[in-house]
Amino acid sequence: MIGVGVTTAVAMLLGLVGGGVAYASTVLPPIPEASGTTQLQFSDNITFATFSAENRVEVPLSKVPKHVQYAVTAVEDPDFENNKGVSFRGTARAVWGLVKGDEGAGGGSTITQQYIRNVFKMTKERSYTRKVKEIILARKLSDTLSKDEILEGYLNTIYFGRGAWGIQQAAQAYFGKNIDKITPEEGAVLAAVIKDPTNFDPANKPESAQGRWGYVLDQMVATGHLDEASRASLAYPKVLPEAKRTGEWRSGSTGILGQKVEAELKKLGFSEQDINTGGLTVLTTISNKAxxxxxxxxxxxxxxxxxxxxxxxxxxxxxxxxxxxxxxxxxxxxxxxxxxxxxxxxxxxxxxxxxxxxxxxxxxxxxxxxxxxxxxxxxxxxxxxxxxxxxxxxxxxxxxxxxxxxxxxxxxxxxxxxxxxxxxxxxxxxxxxxxxxxxxxxxxxxxxxxxxxxxxxxxxxxxxxxxxxxxxxxxxxxEPYFVSKVLDADGKTVLYNRADNPSxxxxxxxxxxxxxxxxxxxxxxxxxxxxxxxxxxxxxxxxxxxxxxxxxxxxxxxxxxxxxxxxxxxxxxxxxxxxxxxxxxxxxxxxxxxxxxxxxxxxxxxxTGVEKEKFAEPLREGDKLGNAPTEEPDPTPSDTPDPNNPDGQNDGAPWYGDNGQSPSPSDGTNGDGQQGENPDGQQQDGSIWPN
Missing domain, CATH: 3.40.710.10 (DD-peptidase/beta-lactamase superfamily)
Structure with a gap:
């Protein structure tokens, strides 16, 4: 009975993929633009906060080293270059898992199918209906886009763990560098986490992570993208511990600063959608050092x-x-x-x-x-x-x-x-x-x-x-301002430049x-x-x-x-x-x-390191007289300093009215804004604040 079910299911799936009625009637929707991560940067181009539901920065495939591309395809879809978006062997394995009710059976998804799931937000339910739709769309996508276009889209949308969506943010999350600087052994780490970002993260399960990393390299050898000698020479790289994720910048003082920058972006005409999904690069006036x-x-x-x-x-x-x-x-x-x-x-x-x-x-x-x-x-x-x-x-x-x-x-x-x-x-x-x-x-x-x-x-x-x-x-x-320049998601097109719009x-x-x-x-x-x-x-x-x-x-x-x-x-x-x-x-x-x-x-x-500047000399202009009595001579300062205030400056004690209470002004407000600011730096006990 089970054998009949498998045969029927596989025949149905393969028939649909081969050009049946369902295939012909299914229209491939336009590929939606991926949600981009807007980056807020210090004036020296260092990112300090991001805006988006997904921490993602898209990069062209040309920025991704070939050894990273090969590591991903070798472990996720070894026949990527030759298939039509669907793996028949993988599909049969997936159907067999559906028939048996085996949740652990291989999904049989190619890179193209995974990309379809990501961009069209398809559920991961294990059902014939979902699998059929996925296969049809993957086949149509394979006929529409080149392999490079599919791989680029996939690498920019897949989840790598640590809150990082896309290969660029994964490189930052695991190694603190841009993707174009990733080495072959580091690329294998990134490829390894795709299948299970939690269990294959070396910060969580180092043994499992290193085992999966070795498997990635073995697959690269098997697909002809790595020779045995090079494979033997590679050692597991140093991976950063999982730090506070970029998406968690909203806590603490950085969250307050980001909120202020966001408010100015809105004032400049950028919508919430622009900020949260536009993948903008926002160069701020904020100095990293300061x-x-x-x-x-x-x-x-x-x-x-x-x-x-x-x-x-x-x-x-x-x-x-x-x-x-x-x-x-x-x-x-x-x-x-x-x-x-x-x-x-x-x-x-x-x-x-x-x-x-x-x-x-x-x-x-x-x-x-x-x-x-x-x-x-x-x-x-x-x-x-x-x-x-x-x-x-x-x-x-x-x-x-x-x-x-x-x-x-x-x-x-x-x-x-x-x-x-x-x-x-x-x-x-x-x-x-x-x-x-x-x-x-x-x-x-x-x-x-x-x-x-x-x-x-x-x-x-x-x-x-x-x-x-x-x-x-x-x-x-x-007028104080926070935003110097805003670039579009391509990183080149200038959407706003303060230099062109100064107040x-x-x-x-x-x-x-x-x-x-x-x-x-x-x-x-x-x-x-x-x-x-x-x-x-x-x-x-x-x-x-x-x-x-x-x-x-x-x-x-x-x-x-x-x-x-x-x-x-x-x-x-x-x-x-x-x-x-x-x-x-x-x-x-x-x-x-x-x-x-x-x-x-x-x-x-x-x-520190900034050139010292001098103030301009005073002009001492003005000829009006104050309210001083004309007959009163200039006061002679006492030669005996107050031991609590040796510089003769106010030490900050509040003032009092005649009855010992702080009087209220006639308008009913609560006090006169007492000063007593002790500008000489003396505490009441005589201590001096440090340099």
Missing amino acids: QKAAEKASQEQLKGQDKDMATAMVSIDPKDGAVRAYYGGDRGYGNLDLASASAPHPAGSSFKPYVLAEGVKEGYGIDSKWDGTSGQKFEDREAPLRNSEDDSCGKQCTLTQATVQSINTVYWALTLEVGAKKVARLAEKAGVKTLDGMPVEERISKGINSGIGIGQYSVSVLEQAAGYATFASYGTYH QPVQAFDKSVGRDVSYAMQQVYDKSSKNKINRDAAIKTGTQQYQNTDDNAHAWMCGYTPNLATAVWVGSGADKDIKLKDQVNGGRVYGSGIPGRIWSSFMKTTL
Whole structure:
């Protein structure tokens, strides 16, 4: 009975293949384009992330060495060059397995049949119907395409394990190299895993893998593609351990970065389908060196700290707006990006440079004199405003001195004089497009007061980095961007080139203003104790206190050289603020503490080998007088330094109202954005942050 069944089945299958009614009536559908893997690359062409359901990069057959082609055909379809897409012996073996119900019987599938299954997404069910359809389509495909075309399609669609679809990604997954660099012994490893990618992966079952590898080489000898002497000389190659798959890039900080690049691609007009199936090559502005430095500095400085403490950092080239490093936390793709406008943070004193720029623009020079005493009253707030630790630079305090010591009363007075709305709009032109997570004009329409002058409103790390990049370029704003070029799946056709579509720079303020503001921030850097990065720089720090306590909830270090601007924020990664305590070095966290160490480490590493540039000299323009009393002489600094603050800089303690509580501004907002940024790098206990 079984013999009759086998005979009938084989006769039916072979009859169909030979040209029966079913064969004649079956139409070969168009070969669908394979789902390509879009690659995101650093500026030096190293891939750091991929987009697609399948990790695949197609390559032409000419890129695949002949010895790799022969290894695959020898073990998967020894008669590939001569058959018509179907192996009659294999078909009979498959039918016999169907009749007996033997799941382990050989499938009898040629390379052409396997390719048919892959491209038409046919199921692998063991049935006569599926087998008949597969055979008919394979025969028709063999009559339509050349052997090279079939083999190329097959090699680009077959699964090799380790999340790798196609021969190119398999070469990367197993050997960390492109397919054109694969040796004969390595090619045999790739051919060996096709049959069973799990059990023939040397990382899973080394003995089985090496046994299958030997079988591949024996088959190459049998098919005449390898001589005995060469076979004997080959040794099993070193295979990479199975690492974190390329498709798993979405976790951690790389996932946040990839999410940001994806958003820009969509903004440029690329659809989700383009990104996920188009096989694009996306060259980004992100520097491999800078990104690794950002991740390392951030992770090292958070080690040993409160589990809810988080950081974010963005670094921008001020000459064109190219984002060189982007660290939005390590939550992974699809989660909150701590460097984005979706996660704004109170700016504290790091916002003061925008006020200074508006002041200089209005004619108040950096040498104009202001009342820098603590406890002053202002017409647009109810409670007196105090400086950090009641610090003072006297009643004849220059704007430069006020910047170095971060004197709140001077900056509130300057903001009141020039107007909070003007400050907000200058910051917007410079790159801070949102305040408290909303467009600047919307924030203005809801009401804005002089508290903006001391950082009462929240900004994003990306926009803060963009603003400081504008200061580094003396007033010229360049829109930050991540994508330099996009190539089609062929790797040649340019679909987008930033060089052909540059954004127009915006002159946020005159260069003379930029030079003077940069000079003031250079003094902050120069008068710091340990903030050095072995080159000229300009910095401003900032903090926001934690509720009505002596502790801080947010801390910033923002600064730049003429060729790189970087903003660093440290705060809570949880849903609500936390007290920032330095569990490693002790004391409160100030801008010059953990954020400063991240900034310094990153800048030193990233700028190593980069030519040192000098800042332009200040012009000291502006002839308007500040609010300093004309009869008050210049203050004489005390000869006795504060033992907790030997450089005479604010040490970061929050300010207090007369009743010991943090007063609220008249508009009902919760505080004035306390600063106290300790720019000299001194912790309250006197320790110094390391270089």
